[in-house]
Amino acid sequence: MHNVIDNLNFIQNEIKIKIKKLNFSNYSPKIIAVSKTFPMKDIIPLINNGHIHFGENKVQEAVEKWTDIKDEFKNIKLHMVGKLQTNKVKFAVKLFDYIHSVDTFKLAKKISEEQTKLNKKIKIFIQINVGNETQKSGIDVNKVSEFTSSCKKLGLEVIGTMCLPPNDGQSDIYFSKMLDINKMLGLTETSMGMSSDYINAINFKATYLRIGSKIFGERN
Numbered sequence: 484m485h486n487v488i489d490n491l492n493f494i495q496n497e498i499k500i501k502i503k504k505l506n507f508s509n510y511s512p513k514i515i516a517v518s519k520t521f522p523m524k525d526i527i528p529l530i531n532n533g534h535i536h537f538g539e540n541k542v543q544e545a546v547e548k549w550t551d552i553k554d555e556f557k558n559i560k561l562h563m564v565g566k567l568q569t570n571k572v573k574f575a576v577k578l579f580d581y582i583h584s585v586d587t588f589k590l591a592k593k594i595s596e597e598q599t600k601l602n603k604k605i606k607i608f609i610q611i612n613v614g615n616e617t618q619k620s621g622i623d624v625n626k627v628s629e630f631t632s633s634c635k636k637l638g639l640e641v642i643g644t645m646c647l648p649p650n651d652g653q654s655d656i657y658f659s660k661m662l663d664i665n666k667m668l669g670l671t672e673t674s675m676g677m678s679s680d681y682i683n684a685i686n687f688k689a690t691y692l693r694i695g696s697k698i699f700g701e702r703n
């Protein structure tokens with residue numbers, strides 16, 4: 484069997500055991516295989532094995548890798564997890580099914596315009612600067628309510644929130660905060676948990692885990 488399939492099976496099994504231990508019912512998180520920097524030949528085995536959710540962080544790279552494959556495999560869901568520039572929105576809306584990184588009004592407005600043109604509804608996560616870090620993207624925790632309302636007024640289908648928490652070993656604090664924010668907003672989906680902390684994210688019932696290196700190996 485291919486390595487990537489072994490790796491994904493291992494993760495899925497680990498998650499299953501964890502969920503059983505926690506006694507969570509009606510909970511099955513989706514794994515987004517974040518395939519950025521990896522060529523299609525490393526990704527194809529997962530597609531052929533029936534995996535559905537994939538993530539990329541650069542529009543240009545994603546267009547090159549996924550345009551034909553998505554035509555062929557109509558059930559694939561592609562997630563834009565990286566920073567999105569407004570001049571790339573046109574291409575992103577055409578290709579992706581989900582955008583996880585909506586964090587400015589300008590971007591939200593552009594997505595709204597482009598999806599109207601294409602008669603498409605992208606599923607949207609609002610990116611939250613959950614650790615209140617100065618250099619990091621994401622909406623301030625205390626502005627998220629207002630921002631989410633604005634996005635909805637633009638006709639965006641906001642399904643949840645996303646975070647890239649500080650790398651300080653305290654992800655539990657941030658995951659818990661994300662749950663509070665979602666509750667306040669009345670949203671059900673959370674995009675959180677990466678290779679290093681997805682098991683912690685399970686404790687907080689993350690619904691979309693974004694896992695890259697633990698599936699595909701270390702990136703150059």
Ligand SMILES: *Cc1c(COP(=O)(O)O)cnc(C)c1O
Pocket residue numbers: 517519540564565647677678679693694695696697
């Ligand atoms: C690369 C990336 C991931 C996956 O990171 P790993 O640590 O390799 O699992 C998740 N989310 C975002 C936004 C990324 O850019």
